[in-house]
Amino acid sequence: MDPWSWRKAKLRDRIQGVILGAAIGDAVGLATEFMNKDKAQRLYGDGPIKFGNANGHDFWRDGHRSRWHENDFTDDTDLAKRKVARYSTVHTHLNMSAFNLHHVLNPVVLQECARNWLKEDSPNFDLQAIVAGDQNILAKIFCKSAGVLAGVPFVNAIVKELECSVNWLFKEGEYVDASECSIEVAHVTGKGHCVLLAERLILNVLSRCSGVATRARRIRDKLTQFGWTGSLAGSRKTTPGFRLVEKYGLMVANVDPHRYDLGSMVMLKDNHITVSGSIKIAVDKVKTIAGFSTKIEVECRNIEEALEAASLSVDIIMLDNFTPDDLENTSKHIKRDFPHILTEASGGITEENVHRYAITTVDIISTSSLVQGYEAIDFSMKVSK
Template sequence: MASSHGELRHLLPESYKRLVASWLEEDCPSFDYGGFVVGESEGEARLLGKSKGVVAGVPFFDEVFKQLGCTVEWHVKEGETIEPVRQCATVRGPIRKILLGERVALNILARCSGIATKSSSLVNALRSHGWKGTLAGTRKTTPGFRVVEKYGILVGGADPHRHDLSSMTMLKDNHVWACANKSGSTKSIESIASAIPVAVDAAKAAGGFATKVEVECRSIEEANAAIGAGADVIMLDNFTPEGVREAAKQLKTEWASKGKPPGTFLIEVSGGLTESNAATYASDDVDILSTSSIHQGTGIVDFSLKVSLR
């Protein structure tokens, strides 16, 4: 993804550098026996892209070798689609240090590029069907590796969605019932729909004007309750494709007649979306399609480092 607003790497928090340090420590917690054999001779290594895909994860790759006293010269741009076999970069420095960072750097780059490739593929597929909405990931990420996965989604042209529990209030059915139970009002609440306003009010009171509230809805009744309570995003969860299109159109049309025009609330669709079926859920009334398929269980882009002495 080429951003017209600047480099995506500028979004990264300084904490990613500490993550890189911890990954290097994890890979070599005591003695580097192989490095001892190699010694301190200077050299360089060619980074080869060995399968087709979108290159992503450049800042993490760079930081691995920066922390080891090496330099990286890139021959491709992040977000570029490569064909095998392509020399993507040259790493220079002590051979021992290059080999010390090799596996950590390649693992990050391969995984991040795999996510960017899958994200880009699905975005392009949806655009080919004329859909102009937002494809987003989910919070089903790998603990300790979330920043890399979310970054890969961005490079691939999709939206990372919320990064953590503090990014936005997401009210699922368990939140709604738990909130109603805490307030002691469950005796007067007969359904999730009637409990939603209680939960939305509590969320808005806690998060204030700056925190959006999203409500997971499994029926039109629940969606109407959420919109009426002032939710910012309505997630239609596990609807059929036809059910999604009908529900989204009905909600947008009926609430526009009540003074809530398009843009007052967003409609998100989630639940079982993949590259093979996502387009069937897309319509002009659907603003967001969210799926974990673009970052969970995706393949990799294969890279290798080939060392040579200077």
């Protein structure tokens, strides 16, 4: 990291620390400022106030959640609460950017992806290459809309395939606030015709992978603010041929990618059950080949199917297209009688209504909206003269 970036990072950490300390102090003081001691003890007890849980996601899990409801005391209290929630979110993001997620990607597969993408764009001739020639050039990549930077390993593979080099100015997983002006995120150097051959492909991968990561993080943060501590997951409804990139974007956002393919986990859906004749027949058949290390999930449409599947010792019950009320009732039944089984809510869940499914007895919320219909982040590349 260059000295200026290091100084900016340290300054950012110090500012966030000040915000956190001020927010906690304001919240504690304002919570009791407008009542006497007897009233405070009567309403909230005299137990200690705790700021933060084991995961660092919720600063208000102290057993007295009502004291922090919106507008309970003053606007300042609510502002303080939002400051702390914002700090928690930013702090988590910075930690995530420190992980070397590219290590989970097979380097051989990465290079195959890059090679196939380049062949798709230029299967025979690159007629524009005669203009750029062999002269060495520097091209700057700009982020032009706010979002989470993701897709770095794929860009690295593309650049490597063409014997160019890239220098990143942001870490993968960092939020690039380009809402008001374009921000440089990387520099690419190499022979002119090679850099320009890679240009559109680099931008396509970055914009889509960053789009997935941005939406996924936004939805995850929304669930965190509602105090839900389960796993947000994607689905297999990915773009054909682009699954690796989209699943990776979810991982950058600290969201579960769900099963990657049909061999990663058994998922018995309605059509499997219809063809086999019953949930029991389907589960018994698949257990003969799945092996002890493979999890089995059953998609259920009502409480009767869910309890039947649970009685067969499957690992996960997917409650598909349940209303929030039915979801809460069914998941409570499962957890009461089969506490070791995971419950998953799925079907019809969007960014707008996801909070309605943030139920304590639901372990997993999966939604295809994470990998379908996401808004691409705008990137551009400009050759430096």
